[in-house]
Amino acid sequence: MANEWQHTACILCECNCGIVVQVEDRKLARIRGDKEHPWSQGYTCNKALRLDHYQNNRARLTSPMRRRPDGTFEEIDWDTAIVEIAEGFKHIRDTYGGDKIFYYGGGGQGNHLGGAYSGAFLKALGAKYRSNALAQEKTGEAWVDAQLYGSHTRGEFEHAQVSVFVGKNPWMSQSFPRARVVLNEIAKDPTRSMVVIDPVLTDTAKMADFHLRVQPGTDAWCLAALAAILVQENLCNETFLAEHVHGVEPVRAQLRDVPVAEYAQRCGVDEELLRAAARRIAGADSVAVFEDLGVQQGPNSTLCSYLNKLLWILTGNFAKKGAQHLHSSFAPLFSTVSGKTPVTGAPIIAGLIPANAVPEEILTDHPDRFRAMIVESGNPAHSLADSTACRKAFQSLELMVVVDVAMTETARLAHYVLPAASQFEKPEATFFNFEFPHNGFQLRRPLLSPLPGTLPEPEIWARLVRALQVIDEAELRPLREAAQQSRQAFTEAFLGTVAGNPIMSKLLPYVLYETLGPTLPDGMAGAAAVWGLAQKTALTYPDAVRRAGHADGNALFDAILEGPSGVTFTVHNYEDDFALISHSDHKIALEIPEMLADLKALAATTSQLTTAELPIVLSVGERRAYTANDIFRDPSWRKRDTDGALRVSIEDAQALGLDHGGRARIITAAGSAEATVEINETMLAGHASLPNGFGLDYIGEDGRSVTPGVAPNSLTSTNWRDAYAGTPWHKHVPARIEACRAG
The missing domain is CATH 3.40.50.740 (Rossmann fold)
Incomplete structure (x- = not known):
């Protein structure tokens, strides 16, 4: 039947919200949320409604x-x-x-x-060797997860009394079922709270009870201070730790030595706000935490993965409603394969070669090169x-x-x-099957x-x-x-x-x-x-x-x-969480020596990676209302921000002579590009951002090739990477921005 509603799903983010579609003349003519879908329940964001721009575009191949x-x-x-x-x-x-x-x-x-x-x-x-996009994002977290409890966890935000988002803007990037509905429910409920750690005043941060607006790249100092407050103010769940966690004392000892006031200054967050957020986490009936690309593609990313997990482990927010959970997998996204790459000896985590190492494993005369x-x-x-x-x-x-x-x-x-x-x-x-119970x-x-x-x-x-x-x-x-x-x-x-x-x-x-x-x-x-x-x-x-x-x-x-x-x-039942821990004793193994060494070293580690020549922190790959992954090649799907603007702060615009809607040149160690300027009050001074999904060429109906926006990786370097996982620092690229003058 031509007008039959057919069930399928959105393909633009890991939520894969259920949709129903009417097909006419091979076009996805009408799209709406699938109310029968067990998780999204009829919810979609605006992007799903534009999926015919993927299905029917002039870049499709029809022959080998x-x-x-x-x-x-x-x-x-x-x-x-x-x-x-x-x-x-x-x-x-x-x-x-x-x-x-x-x-x-x-x-x-x-x-x-x-x-x-x-x-x-x-x-x-x-x-035997493989990689994919996860090796640009999630392998540091996977390395930490494997040692703590053996597998991936996900927070139950729908029921959490306190939700913590670290380098994460779920209002825009979604990532859990019915994200905007859940965020609105949290914001409207006086018994619930939201903590956001992000240098940008994102849509989610505007809803937060505690916006810990860190300076770009200083998340590790912020997270270390939060965990230290839990220990130093005796806010840990001692019963949970005694029954379900081992290796607690070395971690506790390290956190006792963290200078909270100094780290508050290092990350740019008021110390009393940090203490208030930590106390709210400790006093909550349930806490769920979500880390994402804002920290996973920045300095100290693997350490940040470890530190943010301490927040829910030290407070016992596991195996109960609204907390953090291990979960079943229909097909695991990560393997247990580890080792070193054949040429550079880069770490292979979860079976994946670090994305930043890929060119180095090829561009060499080494006999084991690909x-x-x-x-x-x-x-x-x-x-x-x-x-x-x-x-x-x-x-x-x-x-x-x-x-x-x-x-x-x-x-x-x-x-x-x-x-x-x-x-x-x-x-x-x-196989993004992450829900529990x-x-x-x-x-x-x-x-x-x-x-x-x-x-x-x-x-x-x-x-x-x-x-x-x-x-x-x-x-x-x-x-x-x-x-x-x-x-x-x-x-x-x-x-x-x-x-x-x-x-x-x-x-x-x-x-x-x-x-x-x-x-x-x-x-x-x-x-x-x-x-x-x-x-x-x-x-x-x-x-x-x-x-x-x-x-x-x-x-x-x-x-x-x-x-x-x-x-x-x-x-599953909530108590099944413990059985899902892969360690033989089914306890969380809190002590990771490498992470404790890095935590100790934070005091002497610089948080400033910019220079006089490249004084701005550029974050590339920001998720916005009209950005999507590379499968959307046809730019006509966008209703606004069609050029993928460079967002800069009011202060930087004034200092650099930038005009809203004008053009600017971005220079990094890897290359340069021009972009349209958007002066935006959500950005801190010294911080700028470019969106994902731009810089793709497309042949329009008139036969001309168009390439809207900047290809982010024309500005990034493989040398900027995490020491453990080799994940790139896309969210912390030292840059210089100059106004482009007409003529």
């Missing part, structure tokens, strides 16, 4: 592309592309080793299923620090293949570009058939694995036959077959796609890997899965197939 020697591209057929690419990677593997093949991507904010299938091709080649690269649903030539170095590195590769819906900045550097079906033309899902998963059905000439990623990877000829058709036949009989027959055959076949056990997504996939509803073959994830989930959390109404993995999988708005896959 091969680069000619002169750098131009030619269309080739799929069979030719698959054969040549498979042979190219086999050559790399046989000549240098499979570990010289590097994989970047695996899905953005809305498409993770393709990444689930790429692993089969990578394992068949012996590839020789080939696969990029799937990512645009690292635009999104990683120092775009110039990234482009040079990618151009030096012997083989580079990009899988994407558009001819991105990265795709133009590739030897082959494979056109993927859009996220609304295939079954899709994300009820956690959920949505398998999205295709709203449209794939654009002619494109293929869903599961089919692309399956064709590439077939071309490697690592599994014989005869090995798959028994599973195909069992899948035709029943789900239970397939389960038994699958477990028996895979257990005795080490090659098949390494290539499970491919095996499922080839055997179970054809038996799934029309257009849903790409969901076959979800069956395997459902089995694993039921084995990992058997009681919680049954509590959610699913007898076993097959029942869970069927519920997922039959639930277009999503299903709850686990229901």
Whole structure:
């Protein structure tokens, strides 16, 4: 039916709010929130309503592309592309080793299923190194989490008496269900409070009871002071610490020595305001904390991750309503793989190479350098620090293949570009399943058939694995036959077959796609890997899965197939939080020696990284009402701020002679760019910001190329990075700003 409302989800941030869509002439004609979605419940922000600008834009690819020697591209057929690419990677593997093949991507904010299938091709080649956007943001926090309790936590802000946001503006960046509704509820309730740590007077900060307006880059001193106040004023939950935490005393001893008054001056926050905020946290019935890019992409970011977690651990805000929680995972975003990168020895955290190290692992004569690269649903030539170095590195590769819906900045550097079906033309899902006590998963059905000439990623990877000829058709036949009989027959055959076949056990997504996939509803073959994830989930959390109404993995999988708005896959009790701690004693391990050493060193650490030559702190990648990730290439979706203005303070505008709406040149150690000026009272003197999502070129209807705004990574450097995680300091780039004069 042409006017049928179809269930799907927004693909622009980790919330993946449920939406319903009416499709007309292959256009997403009408979009509204899905009231049946278990988490968003009809809520969306303004950006979801513009999703047709992703689905229908002039940058879509409709044929495999091969680069000619002169750098131009030619269309080739799929069979030719698959054969040549498979042979190219086999050559790399046989000549240098499979570990010289590097994989970047695996899905953005809305498409993770393709990444689930790429692993089969990578394992068949012996590839072992990978990275993605999380290595620009979350690996420092993941490193801390792994040592404290073993996994990721999320705050229950809907019920928290005190919500703490560290370098986070959820009014604009969302990140938890119904964010603006929840923020308004907190602000209107006199029994609840909000603490915001941010140098910018953000929309969220304007709602806060305690805005700790730190000087840019001084969050560590602010957080250390807050934690120290809890200890020095005897505000810790001693019962909780005695029963559920070990390693407390070394931490307590270190915090006793923190000079609170001095650190208040260092971070620029009034000492009494710091003490009032700490006391409010300590006295609350429940506290939830959220850290985000404001600190995760700035100085001392890993230390900040550690310190902000002390706020809820020291006060016992865990395993109770409205507090901080571990949670189930339908498919973990982070692996447990660790180690060092082959060339520079940079730390590999959660299985990911630091994004800032990527060019250095290629641009070298080291024998273990990467020789080939696969990029799937990512645009690292635009999104990683120092775009110039990234482009040079990618151009030096012997083989580079990009899988994407558009001819991105990265795709133009590739030897082959494979056109993927859009996220609304295939079954899709994300693994941002972070809720507790009820956690959920949505398998999205295709709203449209794939654009002619494109293929869903599961089919692309399956064709590439077939071309490697690592599994014989005869090995798959028994599973195909069992899948035709029943789900239970397939389960038994699958477990028996895979257990005795080490090659098949390494290539499970491919095996499922080839055997179970054809038996799934029309257009849903790409969901076959979800069956395997459902089995694993039921084995990992058997009681919680049954509590959610699913007898076993097959029942869970069927519920997922039959639930277009999503299903709850686990229901935990609050006391289950302790069982989810991965340490053998199920206690939080508070002492991390490296972090305590850094905490001690703060007293002698400089908080000023700017210079007389570069006196302004530039934050790049700010989330605004009309910014989104790179998948929105068509700039016409924006109703305002169409040039991605440079926001500067009133004081800096006066000192530098900048005019609102005028032009300014931004100079950093890495490069320079021009931007439109927005004089904004939310900015501190000495602090400026540029938004994310700009600097992408686009061919308009008139055939002319336009590139609105500044590509942020033309101004960033790979040298500015966290000492532990290698994450970039995008929010703390020393810069100089000069007025551009007409003529």
